[in-house]
Amino acid sequence: MSIVTVFAGTILGIIIALMRMSRNKLIRIISDVYVEVIRGLPALVQLYFFWLLFPKMLPFEISDTTSIVVAFIVNASAYISEIIRAGIEAVDIGQWEAARSLGLSEANVFLKVIFPQTIKNILPALCNEFISTIKGTSLASVFFINELTTGYKTVASATFLALESLCIAGAIYLMLNVALSKLVKILERKLKESD
Amino acid sequence: MTDEVIRTENLIKNFGKLEVLKGISTSIHKGEVVSIIGPSGGGKSTFLRCLNLLEKPTAGKVYFNDTDISDKSINIQQYRQKIGMVFQNFNVFPHLTVLDNITLSPILERKISKAEAEKEAMELLKSVGLEDKAYEYPKKLSGGQKQRLSIVRALAMHPEVMLFDEPTSALDPEMVKEVLQIIAQLAKSGMTTVIVTHEMAFAREVSDRIIFISDGVIKEEGSPNVIFTSPKDPSTIRFLSKIL
Numbered sequence: 001m002s003i004v005t006v007f008a009g010t011i012l013g014i015i016i017a018l019m020r021m022s023r024n025k026l027i028r029i030i031s032d033v034y035v036e037v038i039r040g041l042p043a044l045v046q047l048y049f050f051w052l053l054f055p056k057m058l059p060f061e062i063s064d065t066t067s068i069v070v071a072f073i074v075n076a077s078a079y080i081s082e083i084i085r086a087g088i089e090a091v092d093i094g095q096w097e098a099a100r101s102l103g104l105s106e107a108n109v110f111l112k113v114i115f116p117q118t119i120k121n122i123l124p125a126l127c128n129e130f131i132s133t134i135k136g137t138s139l140a141s142v143f144f145i146n147e148l149t150t151g152y153k154t155v156a157s158a159t160f161l162a163l164e165s166l167c168i169a170g171a172i173y174l175m176l177n178v179a180l181s182k183l184v185k186i187l188e189r190k191l192k193e194s195d
Numbered sequence: 196m197t198d199e200v201i202r203t204e205n206l207i208k209n210f211g212k213l214e215v216l217k218g219i220s221t222s223i224h225k226g227e228v229v230s231i232i233g234p235s236g237g238g239k240s241t242f243l244r245c246l247n248l249l250e251k252p253t254a255g256k257v258y259f260n261d262t263d264i265s266d267k268s269i270n271i272q273q274y275r276q277k278i279g280m281v282f283q284n285f286n287v288f289p290h291l292t293v294l295d296n297i298t299l300s301p302i303l304e305r306k307i308s309k310a311e312a313e314k315e316a317m318e319l320l321k322s323v324g325l326e327d328k329a330y331e332y333p334k335k336l337s338g339g340q341k342q343r344l345s346i347v348r349a350l351a352m353h354p355e356v357m358l359f360d361e362p363t364s365a366l367d368p369e370m371v372k373e374v375l376q377i378i379a380q381l382a383k384s385g386m387t388t389v390i391v392t393h394e395m396a397f398a399r400e401v402s403d404r405i406i407f408i409s410d411g412v413i414k415e416e417g418s419p420n421v422i423f424t425s426p427k428d429p430s431t432i433r434f435l436s437k438i439l
Contacts, residue, residue, distance in 0.1 A: 092284075092286070094282060094284050094286040095286060095288065097249050097280075097282065097286065098280075098282060098286035098287075098288070098345070099288075100249065100272075100275060101247055101249065101275055101278070101279070101280035101282075101349070102275070102276070102299070102300040102304075102348070102349065102352055103272055103273065103274075103275040103276030103277075103300060103304050103352060104272070104299075104300055104303060104304060105272055105303075105304070106272075108303050108304070112299060112303065113288055113299075116290045117288075117289065117290050120290065191290075193332070194289055194290050194291075194292075194332040194333075194334060195332070195334055
């Protein structure tokens, strides 16, 4: 669940970030509102919204798990999009101009010149956001869907070993996040080659 | 004229309420070396940047080989490939090696093979004395070396015209010469060249024509000899008396 959220949230975040920098005013307004609303609401409130509304809005059956995962992705995307936007804007305007002056297509200007520099700048902030996204998935236990903290509750109530199972759940979160931050460190070092 | 590479017609550019270009019409001919001089804030760089549409003109037209490239419906990308540009701040790509800086656009947009692009890039690097830096990142280069890199990066697209926007203004004095030498070499080889510069001696030496831009208009243009020895416009006289 964490991994799906982090991946899909990042991709959606990139799209939202690009929308916020669009030349089209309508697209800009829509994406601004999206980010403001989602950042402005507590995550738990959003989860309830999606949990209640999603199955009603959609014509087909949707599981609680799917609703909640979508809610997490949407929530993460708003924060990630802001990190990415800041990263893109931190790249010198001259890089855009030089890339365009070489006759690169707009897609290549972004993908080959701007985005690699963006990633390098925002990696630490992005890592922070990934970690809080992973930890945030524990909120899903409120809806009793299959997830680590739910697992802890199940095990704890079945075995009456509350503290022991809590420690195990905690250790798993910790392992996941430490592994992630190590991974990001490696990536960071690789990107620093050009310094 | 049939050998016009670039022609502008009544080019106007406003930034908000500020009128930067107030109607510039001129032509750049094939093989011609044109230097644009004038006081800071007079519109020289803006004019140059309009030629490859990095600035969108507020009004007026830019023609490249008789095609109106200021037309909004045109895909400017393919024309930019034919118009090389060198910037004051080099704008080399810091995340790519020297070699990859040069081959990026040829591989992606000229669709040549990596091997071919690299072979060409190495030859270009050799011509500016940077072949031993091919696998370094730009961070390791001096300002002069970065600017030489940005020149060959533009040349790797086989442009028909080269635009230089104050190419030596951000350089330490001892590096100005190495960059000017390369531009002079290029100009002498027959490359159509437009340079915005404050290096008057250089402009005088390499140019076929000098354009003096001030207050958003061409105040005077002519051969270097005429402009530098017997300027007619009072603003040209004032400008030259200050710097020469």
